[in-house]
Amino acid sequence: xxxxxxxxxxDSGTGMSSLKxxxxxxxxxxxxxxxxxxxxxxxxFRLITEKCIPNLLSxxxxxxxxxxxxxxxxxxxxxxxxxxxxxLSYALDPPDLNKLKEGALLLLEVGALVLPIDNxxxxxxxxxxxxxxxxxxxxxxxxxxxxxxxxxxxxxDCLTECVVMAACLSLPTFLETPFNxxxxxxxxxxxxxxxxxxxxxxxxxMYYIYDKWYDLTHNxxxxxxxxxxxxxxxxxxxxxxxxxxVQDIIFHLKERNIPDNLYKRRGTxxxxxxxxxxxKLALAGANFPFYYKIDKYIHDSGTCIKEFGNRKAGDTVYFxxxxxxxxxxxxxxxxxxxxxxxxxxxxxxxKRINLSSGKVYxxxxxSNEQEVSKNVFYALKMKQLGIGLNLRxxxxxxxxxxxxxxxxxxxxxxxxxxxxxxxxxxxSPTRFFVQFEKPYSSKNFKQLNEMIQAxxxxxxxxxxxxxxxxxxxxxxxxxxxQEVLYRVKVQQVNKDGGRFSIKVKxxxxxNSEWIEVNRLFKIPKHILEFCPFQAVECSxxxxxxxxxxxxxxxxxxxxxxxxxxLTIKPLLENKEFQALVYYNLHEVxxxxxxxxxxxxxxxxxxxxxxxxxxxxxxxxxxxxxxxDSRYVxxxxxxxxxxxxxxxxxxxxxxxxxxxxxxSGPTNPYMAKFTGISRLNRKFxxxxxxxxxxxxxxxxNPADKFTEMVSASSVALASNGTRIDxxxxxxxxxxxGFADLMVLLYAPKVQLHSTESRLNYVGCRAGLGLDAYGExxxxxxxxxxxxxxxxxxxxxxxxNLVRLHISEILEGxxxxxxxxxxxxxxxxxxxxxxxILRLIRLLLKEISSSMDIRKIKQVDLHDFSWKPxxxxxxxxxxxHGYQGFDSxxxxxxxxxxxxxxxxxxxxxxxxxxxxxxxxxxxxxxxYLKATTGVNSSAFLTCELCNRQVCSPKELKIHLTSEKxxxxxxxxxxxxxxx
Numbered sequence: 021x022x023x024x025x026x027x028x029x030x031d032s033g034t035g036m037s038s039l040k041x042x043x044x045x046x047x048x049x050x051x052x053x054x055x056x057x058x059x060x061x062x063x064x065f066r067l068i069t070e071k072c073i074p075n076l077l078s079x080x081x082x083x084x085x086x087x088x089x090x091x092x093x094x095x096x097x098x099x100x101x102x103x104x105x106x107x108l109s110y111a112l113d114p115p116d117l118n119k120l121k122e123g124a125l126l127l128l129e130v131g132a133l134v135l136p137i138d139n140x141x142x143x144x145x146x147x148x149x150x151x152x153x154x155x156x157x158x159x160x161x162x163x164x165x166x167x168x169x170x171x172x173x174x175x176x177d178c179l180t181e182c183v184v185m186a187a188c189l190s191l192p193t194f195l196e197t198p199f200n201x202x203x204x205x206x207x208x209x210x211x212x213x214x215x216x217x218x219x220x221x222x223x224x225x226m227y228y229i230y231d232k233w234y235d236l237t238h239n240x241x242x243x244x245x246x247x248x249x250x251x252x253x254x255x256x257x258x259x260x261x262x263x264x265x266v267q268d269i270i271f272h273l274k275e276r277n278i279p280d281n282l283y284k285r286r287g288t289x290x291x292x293x294x295x296x297x298x299x300k301l302a303l304a305g306a307n308f309p310f311y312y313k314i315d316k317y318i319h320d321s322g323t324c325i326k327e328f329g330n331r332k333a334g335d336t337v338y339f340x341x342x343x344x345x346x347x348x349x350x351x352x353x354x355x356x357x358x359x360x361x362x363x364x365x366x367x368x369x370x371k372r373i374n375l376s377s378g379k380v381y382x383x384x385x386x387s388n389e390q391e392v393s394k395n396v397f398y399a400l401k402m403k404q405l406g407i408g409l410n411l412r413x414x415x416x417x418x419x420x421x422x423x424x425x426x427x428x429x430x431x432x433x434x435x436x437x438x439x440x441x442x443x444x445x446x447x448s449p450t451r452f453f454v455q456f457e458k459p460y461s462s463k464n465f466k467q468l469n470e471m472i473q474a475x476x477x478x479x480x481x482x483x484x485x486x487x488x489x490x491x492x493x494x495x496x497x498x499x500x501x502q503e504v505l506y507r508v509k510v511q512q513v514n515k516d517g518g519r520f521s522i523k524v525k526x527x528x529x530x531n532s533e534w535i536e537v538n539r540l541f542k543i544p545k546h547i548l549e550f551c552p553f554q555a556v557e558c559s560x561x562x563x564x565x566x567x568x569x570x571x572x573x574x575x576x577x578x579x580x581x582x583x584x585x586l587t588i589k590p591l592l593e594n595k596e597f598q599a600l601v602y603y604n605l606h607e608v609x610x611x612x613x614x615x616x617x618x619x620x621x622x623x624x625x626x627x628x629x630x631x632x633x634x635x636x637x638x639x640x641x642x643x644x645x646x647x648d649s650r651y652v653x654x655x656x657x658x659x660x661x662x663x664x665x666x667x668x669x670x671x672x673x674x675x676x677x678x679x680x681x682x683s684g685p686t687n688p689y690m691a692k693f694t695g696i697s698r699l700n701r702k703f704x705x706x707x708x709x710x711x712x713x714x715x716x717x718x719x720n721p722a723d724k725f726t727e728m729v730s731a732s733s734v735a736l737a738s739n740g741t742r743i744d745x746x747x748x749x750x751x752x753x754x755x756g757f758a759d760l761m762v763l764l765y766a767p768k769v770q771l772h773s774t775e776s777r778l779n780y781v782g783c784r785a786g787l788g789l790d791a792y793g794e795x796x797x798x799x800x801x802x803x804x805x806x807x808x809x810x811x812x813x814x815x816x817x818x819n820l821v822r823l824h825i826s827e828i829l830e831g832x833x834x835x836x837x838x839x840x841x842x843x844x845x846x847x848x849x850x851x852x853x854x855i856l857r858l859i860r861l862l863l864k865e866i867s868s869s870m871d872i873r874k875i876k877q878v879d880l881h882d883f884s885w886k887p888x889x890x891x892x893x894x895x896x897x898x899h900g901y902q903g904f905d906s907x908x909x910x911x912x913x914x915x916x917x918x919x920x921x922x923x924x925x926x927x928x929x930x931x932x933x934x935x936x937x938x939x940x941x942x943x944x945x946y947l948k949a950t951t952g953v954n955s956s957a958f959l960t961c962e963l964c965n966r967q968v969c970s971p972k973e974l975k976i977h978l979t980s981e982k983x984x985x986x987x988x989x990x991x992x993x994x995x996x997x
Contacts, residue, residue, distance in 0.1 A: 023049070023068035027086065041738055043068075045077040082113035089115050090123040094132060094158035097150040104146055120146060125797045128767065128787055129309070130168045131829070132157045135767050135787065143791045153829050160272045161265075162190050165732070169306035170269065174278065175828050176298040177852040181227050183273075185303075187265040188226040189732050189747050194258035195226075197710055202405045208253040209401050209712075213394065215252070216712045219296050221749035223303060223732060225712055233259050297572050301859065303749045307730035308765040309786070309800050312705055312745070313758065314729075315694040319721035321637045324688045330638040331381065332606040333719045334392035335371070337399045337685035339380040339409060351375045355411050360490070362402075362409060363395045369489045369511050370395075380682060385511060391753075392717045399685040400715045409682040426552065426658070428456065429651040430609075433600030438614060441558075441599045445531040448580045449569075449588040449629050450560040451608075453530025454599070465528070468550050472505050479505075479541040484520055487537060489513060492548055492659060494541040495524060497533075507543065507553070527657070530555035552656035560621050561602045561610035563630040567867045572752055572860070584629060592620075601652045603642050609654055610639075631868070634723040691716040693729065695743070696758075699799035704742040713748040725807040726758040727751075756808040756866035760859075763810075763818050766802065770885060771810070780810050781875065789885050801885075808866050808873045813977065821858050824851045940990060947978060963987065 025044045053064040084092075089108070092115070096104035104124075108114055124145035127133045132154030136142065150158075157167040166186040173182025188194070195212065198204035215232075216225035229252065236245040249256040304311075328336070351373070359382060360370045374381040384393040402409075431437035440457035447453075455465070472494065482493060487510060494505040508524035511532060522540065525532045570578035597613040597620075604610070613620040624630040646652070693705040707714050713729060732747025751757060763769055766785030773780050786801030795801060828851055866873070943962050961977060963986045977983055 023066055023072070025080070027080065043072075043076055045080045046073065047079045049073070049076070084111060084113055084115050085119070089119050090126050090132075090164055091158070093120065093123050093127060093146065094150075094154060094164075097133075098155065098158045124148070125787065125800075127154065127157075127164065129797070129800065130157070130164050131767075132164060142796065145796070151830075156273075156276050159276065160269060162186055162269070165306055166190050169302060169732075170273070171829055172302040172305040174848070175305070175825050175852065175855060176302045177849070177856075178295065178298045178302055179278075181224075181295070181299055182302055182306075183266055183269050184227045184230050184262070185223040185299075187262045187269060188230060189223060191261055191265060192258060193710075194229075194255045194262065195710060196253045196255050198253060202407050204253075205405050206398075206401060206407060209710075209714075210398060211252050212710075212712050213397065217292070219300075219749075220713050220716070221300065221303065222711050222713065222747050223749060224296070224299055227299075229254065230259065230262060234263065237263075293571060297752075298856065300749060300751055303732070304728075304730055304751060304761045305765045307732055307749070308761075309697050309802050310700075310731045310734050310745070311696045311758065311761070311802065312693045312700065312729050312731065313696055314691045314716070314718050314727040316718060316721040316724055316727075318692055319689065319718060321640075321722070324721070325637055325641050327686075327688045328638075330605060330642050331383070332638070333687065333689035333717055334390070334396065335386055335606075336381055336383045337396055337687050338382070339682035339684040340378065340686070341681065341683040342375065342378050342380050343680050347375075351380075358411055359409070363398065382685070391719050396687060396717060397715045400687060400690060403685055404709065404715065409684070411680045411682065426656065428654050428656065430601045430654060432650055432652055433602050433612065435650060438598035438600055440596060441613075442596050443592040443594065443613075444529040444555060445526075446585070446589045446592050447530075448565075449584060449624060450563060450565065452558055452592060453555040454558050455528070455554045456556065457596070465551065465554055468528075468547070471547055471550065472507070473503075475544060475547065476503060476505060481538060482540045482542055484537050487513060487522060487540065492527075492543050493524075494543050494547075495535060495539050497526065505541065507548070508540070510540075526555070527553040528555055530557065548659050552658040554656065556609060556654060556656065557607065558599075558609045558611050559605075560624065560630070561612060562633055563621060563624065564633040566628055566631045567754065567864045569629045572754070572863065578752075578754065588629075603639070603646060604652055604654055605639055605642055607655075609652070634720070636720045636722050640722075687717065689718050689721065691718040696726075696728075696762075696802050696804060697799070698801050698803060700743060703736075706737075706742050706744055707748050708744065708746045711746065711748050713750050716750060725755045726804070727753045728758040728761065754863060754867045756806075757863065759804065759806050759808065759810065760818070760862055760866060762802055762804050763815075764821060764859075780806060782806050784885055795885055806875065808868070809875045810866070814862060814866060816977070817858050817862050821855055821862075824855050824858075827851060944987065947974060963990065 023044050024041050025048060027042050049066065092108060093104045096102075096107050101107065105117070105120055108120065124133065128135050128145055128148065130153075131151060133145070133148040134151050135148070142148070153168075153171060156171065157164045160167050160170070162170075166189055169186050169189075170179070170182050173179040196208075198208060212225055215229050216222075217228060219225065233245055233248060233254070236248050246256055248254070249259070324333075327338070356370075356373055359373060359380070363370060363382070363384070369385050371383045371385045373383070382399070384395040386393040430439055441454040442457065443452050443454050445453045475494075479494060482491075489510055489512065491510045493508055493510070495508050496504065497506055506526050507528055509527050510522050511525050512523040514521050514523070514534075520537045521534050522537055523532060523534050524540070565578060565580060567578050569581060569584045571581050572578055592613070597615055600612045600614065602610045602612075621630075625632075693707070695701045695703070695705060707729075716729075718727070728751045730749050730751065731745035732749075733745065735744050735746075736742075737744050751761070762783065762785050768788040769783050769785045770788075771780045771783045782803065782805040784801055784803055786798075787796035790796050828848055940963055947961060961974070961983065964977070964983050
C-alpha cells in the first residue's frame with residue numbers, strides 16, 4: 021500500500037470540485053492488508069513509516085461532507101417536507117453548513133432557486149423557492165450545470181445536440197489517450213481537430229464524434245462502428261453508455277412536458293455555421309461564470325518582433341538549433357522535403373521555408389478566411405508532446421526549388437506616385453491578386469502565353485503516382501473545351517473515396533480550384549523558368565471587415581457574406597487600376613486602388629463594408645523600419661530546376677553523415693489564459709492537453725479586446741496553485757462578445773462609469789448583495805472591462821432577450837390536448853427565432869469599431885457592488901448622467917421578475933384624465949418629429965418615463981417593444997373612453 025488515496029471533493033475556500041491526494045485512513049490500510057491473506061499467508065508492505073500510522077484518521081471522511089450537496093438540496097425542496105438544513109441534519113454524517121450554503125448559492129446562480137428582484141429579501145439562500153428549472157434539475161440524473169446546458173439547448177433550438185453534449189460531459193470521457201506513444205498522441209489530437217470541424221469546442225467535437233458513431237451503429241454494422249472507434253482512438257463501450265444516458269434524459273424531459281417534436285437531428289442541408297453559432301451561445305449560457313480570456317498583456321511587442329520579425333502570427337512557426345552551415349538555397353534543396361513531410365500529411369501545405377540566424381522559419385499556406393493555419397496547431401502540439409525534428413543531409417536528383425525572383429521596386433504611395441495593375445482574382449473585398457503592367461513585369465507575359473499554347477498537343481499527362489504537393493504543371497481553367505493552358509502548382513491531393521482529385525493554384529493569376537487528376541499536364545522546363553510567376557497578393561491597407569457585412573462563423577469570428585463578395589467581384593476583376601503602394605507585410609502588398617480620383621478604400625468605408633483597423637505590431641515594425649525609404653520592394657516567385665548528377669551519399673561511415681536535431685517548433689504568440697471572475701484571477705489557468713483548445717494563438721495582442729473561452733468543468737489542482745479546466749469552448753473572437761455574454765447570462769449586473777459619468781467602462785456581475793449588504797458569492801462575481809460603449813438601446817434589447825429566455829424556461833400548464841401541444845410548440849419556436857435575431861443584431865451593433873462606439877481603454881478594476889435604496893438589480897443610476905436607467909431581468913424564471921409601473925395604468929387613477937390624454941398624444945407627435953433634428957439636449961419620453969441623449973437613440977426607443985406597448989395601451993384607453 022502506498023499510503024495515499026485519491027478522493028473527490030470540493031474545496032471549502034473556492035467551491036471547486038477536484039481530485040485530491042490524501043493520506044489513507046487506518047481502515048483502508050487494514051482492508052489492503054486483508055487482500056494479501058485471503059487464500060494463503062502473505063506479507064503487507066506499506067510505503068510509509070510506522071510512526072505515521074497513529075496519526076492517520078480511523079476512517080475516510082464521508083462523501084456527504086466532502087462533495088457538493090446541491091442535488092441533495094434540490095431533492096429536499098422537491099419533496100417539500102421542511103427546511104433542507106433541518107432535514108440533512110438528521111443524516112448520520114450531516115454535511116457542513118458551509119457546504120449547504122455553497123450548494124444553495126450554486127442553485128441560485130444556475131436558476132434552480134428563484135433569485136428575487138430585491139436582494140434585501142435574501143437572508144438565507146436555502147429558504148428561496150424552487151423554480152420550474154429547479155424541478156427539472158432535480159429530476160434529471162445530471163449535474164445542475166449540464167441540465168442548464170440542456171435547457172439552453174431548448175432556448176436556442178439545438179436541444180438534441182445539447183442533450184448529447186451533456187451526456188458526453190457527465191460520463192467518463194470516451195476519448196482515449198494512447199499510452200507512452202507520442203506519435204499516436206499526435207494522431208489522436210489531429211483526429212479530434214478534424215472532428216471539431218474548426219469550432220474549437222470540446223463538447224461540440226464530442227457531439228460530432230457521437231453523431232458519426234451513432235450513424236455507423238444504426239445504419240451500418242457493428243464492425244464498422246468498432247473500426248471507427250479504433251481509428252479515432254475512441255472507447256466503444258463508453259459511447260454505448262452515452263447513448264443509453266441520452267435516451268434516459270429524453271425520457272425525463274418528456275415527463276416534464278418538453279414537446280418531443282423539438283428534438284431533431286440535423287440534415288446535411290442545414291447551415292453548419294448557424295448551428296455552431298447556436299451551440300456556442302448555449303454553451304456560454306451553461307458555463308457561466310466559468311469564463312476565461314486570453315491574457316494579451318503577457319505578450320511583449322519587443323520580444324515578439326525580435327523572435328518573429330514582421331511574420332504573421334497565424335501561419336508561421338520556427339525551429340532553433342540549426343547547426344548545419346548552409347545557405348538559403350542549399351537549405352531548401354536539401355532539407356525542404358524532410359520538413360514538409362512532417363506537416364503535409366494532415367493539413368495545409370508548406371508555403372516557404374526561411375533560414376535566418378540559426379532559426380528555421382516554416383510558413384504554411386492557408387485560405388483567406390483562416391486566422392490561423394491548422395498546421396501551426398499541429399506543429400505546436402509536437403513541441404507540447406516532446407516530438408523533435410531530425411534533419412539528415414542527403415542529395416536528391418532533379419529537384420524543383422521555388423526561390424525569389426527579381427525584386428520589383430515600387431514607389432511608395434505616400435509620395436503620390438502610382439503603378440498600373442490589373443486585378444486578376446478577388447478573394448474578398450479587401451484581398452485580391454494583381455498583375456503589374458510594364459515596366460515592372462520582367463518579361464513579356466503575352467510571349468509566355470504564346471509559348472504555352474505552342475506546346476499544346478505535344479504535352480504529356482502526369483502519372484497519378486508521381487503527383488504530389490508542390491509539383492508544377494499545366495492545366496485548363498474551368499471549361500475544358502477551351503484549348504488554353506495555364507501554369508499551376510499542386511497545393512493539395514485528395515484520394516479519399518476512390519476519387520483522385522487535386523487542388524491547384526494558378527500561379528500567374530492567384531485563384532485556386534479542384535480538378536480531376538487527368539487534367540494535369542507536365543510542364544516543359546523552358547516554360548516553367550521563362551519568367552517569374554505574375555500574381556502578386558494584395559490587401560487594402562489599414563482596414564478590417566465590419567461585422568455588419570459579414571457572417572458569424574466558427575473560430576474565425578466572422579467571414580465575408582456571399583452577397584458582399586459577389587457585389588465586389590464585378591467591380592474589380594479583370595479591370596485596370598492605378599495603385600498606391602504603402603508597404604509589404606507578410607509578402608502581401610498593402611495598397612489602395614484608384615479609379616480616376618475615386619478611392620476603393622473610401623468606397624468600402626462609405627458602404628460600411630470595412631472600418632479602420634486596429635494597429636498591429638508587425639505593421640508598426642515595417643512602417644518604422646521603412647519610414648525613410650521611398651520604395652517598396654516585392655519579389656515575384658521564380659522556379660528553377662537544379663539537377664545533381666551525383667548519386668545520394670551512402671551511409672558507409674555514419675560518423676560522416678550530417679545530422680541535426682531541431683528544437684521547437686515555437687510561436688511567441690501562443691495564448692495563455694486568465695480568469696474574469698474574482699476567484700479565477702488568483703490562479704494560473706491550464707487547459708487539458710487532450711482538449712482541441714490546448715493550443716491557441718493570439719493573432720493580434722496589440723488589440724486588447726476580450727477573446728473569451730468558457731469551460732464546462734473546473735477543478736483546483738492538487739497543488740492548489742492552478743485551475744484545470746475541461747470541456748473548453750473557444751467563443752467567437754468578436755469585439756464585445758464577452759460583454760454581451762455576461763450581460764445576457766449573469767443573474768444580476770451592475771454597470772460602472774467613468775468619473776465623468778458619461779461612459780460605462782465595465783460591470784460587476786453575479787448574485788449581488790444579501791440583506792446585510794455583503795456580496796452573496798464574491799468569488800463567483802465577474803469583473804469585466806467593456807470593449808465597446810454600451811447604449812441604453814442595447815440594454816433594452818438585452819432585457820428583451822432575457823425576458824424571452826425566461827418565458828421559455830418558466831414552464832407552463834400540462835399539455836392535455838393536441839391543439840394545446842401545437843400552440844406551445846409554436847410559441848417556443850417564435851421566441852427562439854426572436855432571441856437569435858436580437859442577439860445577432862446586438863453583436864453587429866456592439867462589435868462595430870466606429871467612433872460612435874469606441875471608449876477609452878482602461879485598466880481592469882476590481883469593481884465592487886454598490887447598494888441602492890431602490891433595488892440592486894439595476895444598471896447603476898447616476899445623478900449626473902440620466903441616459904441609461906433600464907433594469908436587467910433575471911433570465912431563469914419569471915417568478916423573480918416584475919413589470920415597471922405603466923404610465924397608462926397610472927392615468928386611469930388620475931383625476932385630470934382627459935387633459936393628460938391630450939398632452940400625451942401631442943407629446944408623442946413631438947417626439948416623432950424630433951427624431952430627424954440634430955440636437956444634443958436630453959429628450960424625455962413621458963409615456964415610458966425614459967430619457968435619451970440623442971435623436972438617434974430616441975428613434976430606437978420609439979420603435980422598441982416597450983414604447984409600442986405603452987402607445988398601444990394609450991390608444992386602447994382612448995377607444996374605450
